[in-house]
Amino acid sequence: MSMQRAWSTLEVKSIDEDQRIITGIASTPTTDRMDDIVEPKGAVFKLPLPLLWQHNSRQPVGNVIAAKVSDNAITVTCKFEKVDEPPSLKDELDRAWAMVKAKLVRGFSIGFSSIESSDIDGS
Numbered sequence: 001m002s003m004q005r006a007w008s009t010l011e012v013k014s015i016d017e018d019q020r021i022i023t024g025i026a027s028t029p030t031t032d033r034m035d036d037i038v039e040p041k042g043a044v045f046k047l048p049l050p051l052l053w054q055h056n057s058r059q060p061v062g063n064v065i066a067a068k069v070s071d072n073a074i075t076v077t078c079k080f081e082k083v084d085e086p087p088s089l090k091d092e093l094d095r096a097w098a099m100v101k102a103k104l105v106r107g108f109s110i111g112f113s114s115i116e117s118s119d120i121d122g123s
Helices: 086-101
Strands: 004-009 011-016 021-027 049-053 056-069 073-079 107-113
Touching: 011 086, 021 056, 021 107, 056 086, 073 086
Parallel strands: none
Antiparallel strands: 004 107, 011 021, 021 073, 049 056, 056 073
16 A cells, blocks of 8 residues: 555644644645545554655654544644754754744645545535
């Protein structure tokens, strides 16, 4: 079974500036941009999960450190890393943090392997 990707809007509920932690809604059972639906109650994962920048597994910016699954959503707590050096890494991490806080980046990419799937009839 190959890894697939779904897209979800991140709805930020709280920000802890000092610890660089964001809590918000990361997945709901609504159709995404690729016409996929991820049922929150079907999610199986082990924390912490890497928090990747722009879907890139080579660009982690932090970790998903907590997740709560309900019928209608997955609420996540994400910690963006903070470093002092090297300067280029500090700049990348600071930029990712600032862009999410400013709501310029409002999406989550969810990598998944489908346990069960069915076609959505769009007619």
